[in-house]
Amino acid sequence: MPDARYAFLGPAGTFAHAAAQRLAGGAELVPYGTVTQAVDALRDGAVTGAVVPLENSVEGAVPATLDALITDRPLVIVAETFLPVVFDLMARPGARLADVRSIATHPHAEAQVRRYLLTELPRAAVELVGSTAAGAEAVAAGRYDAAVAPSSSAALYRLTTLAHDIADQPGAVTRFVLLSRPRPAPPATGNDRTSLVILPRANHAGALLQILTEFAARGINLTRIESRPTKGELGQYCFSIDCEGHLADQRVAEALAALHRLCADVRYLGSYPRRDGRQAGLLAGNADADFADARAWLDRLREQGSG
Amino acid sequence: MPDARYAFLGPAGTFAHAAAQRLAGGAELVPYGTVTQAVDALRDGAVTGAVVPLENSVEGAVPATLDALITDRPLVIVAETFLPVVFDLMARPGARLADVRSIATHPHAEAQVRRYLLTELPRAAVELVGSTAAGAEAVAAGRYDAAVAPSSSAALYRLTTLAHDIADQPGAVTRFVLLSRPRPAPPATGNDRTSLVILPRANHAGALLQILTEFAARGINLTRIESRPTKGELGQYCFSIDCEGHLADQRVAEALAALHRLCADVRYLGSYPRRDGRQAGLLAGNADADFADARAWLDRLREQGSG
Amino acid sequence: MPDARYAFLGPAGTFAHAAAQRLAGGAELVPYGTVTQAVDALRDGAVTGAVVPLENSVEGAVPATLDALITDRPLVIVAETFLPVVFDLMARPGARLADVRSIATHPHAEAQVRRYLLTELPRAAVELVGSTAAGAEAVAAGRYDAAVAPSSSAALYRLTTLAHDIADQPGAVTRFVLLSRPRPAPPATGNDRTSLVILPRANHAGALLQILTEFAARGINLTRIESRPTKGELGQYCFSIDCEGHLADQRVAEALAALHRLCADVRYLGSYPRRDGRQAGLLAGNADADFADARAWLDRLREQGSG
């Protein structure tokens, strides 16, 4: 795509930048300050894609991204990538851990290193800044003693690493997605994910059971579910759901059609290759060939009175 | 249908004859001695239809008919009728109730007048014969004192009625169906019934729950369900089911296709106008228009990435 | 039980007699002419038990027995037995198959040998009589040429066997049950069955789904289900259900209590040892110990705020 331009959460050196490079496929990358600005640029046509974080294995869903997908003109997810989250504590060359009195970092990073900082640097003041890269930059400029940031920031801002991989929960990953204005989904690969927002007709437990039944009856696993308050009405919920499978899979298509019939609203947010593991094997009767066979049987029943 | 010939359970004068007359629509009626013989005649082409009893509101399903439908070459139900079951006690002219010492009747009739006979004629011997009409005929021939038979038999065999409508359970009805070799179902009327035999892949409670979920999820009411042992294997069951709706209704078609995918076998036994009451109103989202709308939405998602 | 007296379907020599002997355990056996009479004798205190057929693997449920259990004062099943159904064709000594012109048998027996008689004796007249033993007796008395009856009848009535085991469906069994006036169930054995009649609050598919959910959620398999019209109201159904397990099993007790809360009526028809195979292994979490553990956990939550 020679003319592809993707928005990402800048500045350079953040995890978001690394994710955007992975998903770029040759596209030009354009930094934006917030998810909202990146998504606006996509909706307005200033860019052709936007790479944004959707969820973090420690922190959970990223509300700004979910909300950008739920409201306003439709967008679709066309790709995802998972980035290991490795935080280092970095300072200006020559500094020592014992000297650190102030630490700059982004709130999401802070959440993932809290225990470390409470234990190792209990007296240091933690200052929240707009991005981990901005924190590293501010340390280089002498405004704070140390930054919690991805390893790559140390080289970029000529800092030295005081401690490596300090996350309280090792192995954290962040899931980034590439958003596009609506277009047909990339081809099914046999290991895909489909994202949806579903607004039920009523709010009782039976309504959610009805929604899940449409997935379970076709052997479709969910990989994420989250109730979200519907803006402007207390006690009214919609469900943000990721499930296994692709819009091109008959079991997914039929489940979506059923939800469209039975729910107040279903917003389709894209089908795309899944990057964090293999989907479970299909339960008997749920392959495309089974759907085709059932359809042919039905046609025979209608035409001849016998299958 | 000038060449239509329908088998029925003879001889003339039985309930089955009355039912056959209702369903005949001009067809020639041919008496047969048993359900098995009538159904064989249909399969072999000797007749074009067979009128047989399927269930009785007191006695339940008629096993011979169910079994004839479940096994062997497929047949379909194309019409049904409900006949009130009114049994009279009849004897030769001049006889009195107090004189009755022997009573002839068919076992199904006997089952429905047991309490009456135990109470009113506790000392009379009850003799079972092949049909209620055969009983009346035998009384006319002097072989028994009285017969329990439909009112119409009295005139036919010149008997006098000793007691009218003696069924223990007033208001009983028998459901008769017209069977055909496989052919397209009669057009949907908006108040139809569809008959099925479903063999699950496994025998646990979850299997039946899965089957019922396919109906309930589409708002399809069942009007009859019965587990039946699968011939030749102890503890292996199939389900004989009648549900509301017609093969031409999208909700029924999709439920059948799902069952075809998920079950070991589904035998379709016909869709036909229902004659015993109105079906419940459709639940929201289950009309044909809702299915068409969902299909169009799905097509837009696939072609444009947005509904 | 020295004073135990059990009603059974007489006369001697029928399958019902053989079943009663199996279930007698020393009780005196008293023949009655019909299920209704046997059950009446039990309700009235003339006997202490009644052995009646409940279902046949070919013919399905026995309506007279089901109805006797569903209506009137409660009775419970306290034991069951399965009897292989082996029908012989028998005649007076010296007779040959080719000479048989008339055959006497009971309607249920006739239903199970129809194909044989149609094929082997297509011109013989089949006469229905009140029991298979009565048919054999009538043959001995010279009134018919042959009888279809259990093997034991041949010896009893000094007849000779023309053909052995002529059932169209080999391997048929009849399930007989011993009924009692209400009393505590026999102890649980780990392989039991519980019988119920359930009247839902509404008649839609969701109602049956709700009922089955209470069984399936606790891993309780059904071994028989049958919708039966509720007497006197067209289109109103109750469900006659047999399930695995015993009233003393926590999973069964809790399912019954839930059905009692959610349905218009639940009639308990007894828990008793199952005689036709082993129940499936319990699904994880459904053993009595699991229920006791959950109850103890709940008590800790209520008393201490933590499990």
Added chain:
Amino acid sequence: MPDARYAFLGPAGTFAHAAAQRLAGGAELVPYGTVTQAVDALRDGAVTGAVVPLENSVEGAVPATLDALITDRPLVIVAETFLPVVFDLMARPGARLADVRSIATHPHAEAQVRRYLLTELPRAAVELVGSTAAGAEAVAAGRYDAAVAPSSSAALYRLTTLAHDIADQPGAVTRFVLLSRPRPAPPATGNDRTSLVILPRANHAGALLQILTEFAARGINLTRIESRPTKGELGQYCFSIDCEGHLADQRVAEALAALHRLCADVRYLGSYPRRDGRQAGLLAGNADADFADARAWLDRLREQGSG
């Protein structure tokens, strides 16, 4: 509670402080810098309660709070309150909107006023700080031109309000909860909420369906559901759930016991009065009296063989 001491997210003047004052009931309030620190203080016995934010109607769940509840030694929620989120833009006296070049606020506040700032102050730099009150304090100290903070901060830090209620989504509320070390729940009020974390035995759609069935079968509505990755294992989920009702309600207790039997783990997080609306009326059969009636019926079945 004379000796009650509650941790809250300081400093004074934040929404968290207002929430803590509502929930204090005379307790001494002690400010802490982060949710983690407040919760640690509670677990360690330094305080007797902790008031923390659980979810925001715009931003969704607060991950730090959820994680503090899911892991480590158990804590329970004993009260909740909902606080309208009203953000003002405030500056030093004399300042004008047109002069604002830098704005300090907390990331969660920033997320809720993004559109306003992009539209009204597109060229102002947004600086993230540790709390909204800290931002207001920094503005008073001359370090930034303006702060986005709750109205109460203006009086506290002698600032003037440039714009009132600037949230992009009017009507936002934050739900704060009072945590305690495990103790019995406050009495049921008829309008309560119960919080749980449920770890299923397997990860397929059927597992979540099974969980929801236990709620729906007893007419228990969920008010929030969120899948959360189980720390340390990719693709392994637990469910954070709030439901209607109280541990003292039979329907809730039985649902919890069932989940305890069927799931790998259930962590009970407390039952407490609900403050954001009335629960739906109970579905027929789910009141405590219905459970008591069913239990009595079961006892009669076991003792007498008849209900």
